[in-house]
Amino acid sequence: MKKNHLSKKEVEHIAWLAHIELSDQEKLLFTKQFNEILDYFKKIDEVDTEGIEPTYHVLNLENVSRKDKTKPSLPTKEALRNAPKKEKKFIKAPRIV
């Protein structure tokens, strides 16, 4: 029998890290599917990557910066337009502590 990479309990934990609530049905489905997908991902274990640099940008651009100058930005009203809950000039957030 193939070794499972992830248990249902672990899937619950990762979903919590990702801040996505899952139904019990989704937890079961994802556990099965994740194990199939991770089994396929094992393929890259075969590749010898000793001493090979990782690729972050394909054309090797690095440390792109610009002058720190202020430019016109969105007016408050525009910036708040898409917020589902707001009050005065603020976005209304749920309780944090």
Added chain:
Amino acid sequence: MPKLQQLTARETIQKIQGNEATAEECVHAVFETIHKLEDKINAYVTLIEGEALKKAKQIDRKISEGKPVGKLAGVAIAVKDAICTQRIPTTCSSRMLKNFVPPYDATVIERIKKEDGVIIGKTNMDEFAMGSSTETSHFGPTRNPWDLSRVPGGSSGGSAACIATDEAMLSLGTDTGGSIRCPASYCSVVGLKPTYGLVSRYGLIAYANSLEQIGPMAKDVYDCALFLTIIAGYDPKDGTSVNVAPKDYTQFLKDSAEGLKIGVPREFFGEGTSDAVEKQVWKGINKLEELGATYEETSLPSLEYSLAAYYIVAMSEASSNLARYDGLRYGYRVDKDDGDWATIYSQNRRIGFGTEVKRRIILGTYALSAGYYSKYYLKALRVRTLIRRNFEEAFKKFDVLIGPTMPFPPFKMGEKIEDPLALYMSDVDTVAANLAGLPAISIPCGFTKGLPVGMQIMASPLKEELILQAAYTFEQNTSYGRRKPAVK
């Protein structure tokens, strides 16, 4: 005589500037087709007919007053709903962004407007561009115009279908692992993924930002080259944009394959490639040989690992990019005020995201988590370097590499959607270009049992002109691209 909506963008521009038709007539004709076919195709999420006709009338006025107009004056353009358009809803085909109206335009949209292109609507896609069939859209699937029971490919399915049916003259797609080329192949249109960094991603809703590019989709290669010329160019607002001299890509379209050196990697004809696709693509390669090119079979051994490396990188980046959807500044928010931040955040995301998006975010979170980062993400980035090196070697010997865009013809709706891994496998020939940042095009190269087959042509970074010329030569000497679907 062809109807106005059946013209290419180039022919439309000539008609309008030669006073044979007005921009309003041309845009109106496209909307006529849209009203006739949208019930069946569902290529669009949002249509802006009133605004588009108003813009067309402004262009007509400019022309009648003898004022100069832009290079895309009067051309009806559809935009994938992953690209921000000021005051026009931009949903990414997700419930999460159903009510999102961007306060600004993406750089590509500014460039289109500057050239007087007429934006007519936003096209349907897989939710957050995660899919190869346009079945994961919150607004229902787009259907393949060649066979309504089949998928149009994805994730830019709407942008491809609208070109095949004359519901738009040009369209913008985005390509993270094949999302322009796959639907171009399945709908029998031309679709180009540019070199990473050639087209600004400012205003593109991010999925996997080290892989994705915005690119042109068109009825023929000339239109594709013209549209690329307009949208390409350095943008200081995108830190990954490359600062290279602009090119007019239409200047490279010569009907000649003389001296073109083609490499045919055998990995592109691997297990799972249908015989019909293989046969048709080889016919295409032989056609180019007839027209003066030479070809040689070759091997890029690391391509075998491209699909696994791609999905690890894409999911990892997705988990980070989509962390921004908290339902506070924009996006879906549950209607309750009690409960702490983490609970509300998790509920917004449970309801706002569809199944495939959740799957990728959670697996990506796993691949980046403590203890697994180097096993998955870092390892995939190292494999990515090997894939790039394989391509660099190949391009010392060949001008272009050719193979199928998709390993098999368009499949039935519902056939693969319950089995994510089976669906991922359909990207096996397209993801390598994204990992290596190469330009790659899909062009029509025939049919099997009435279903389109696409041929993929790739070149070294920033050598779009080589693939465009090869594609143009092929198109000029074949008739596949001119065949149109009879939607029924």
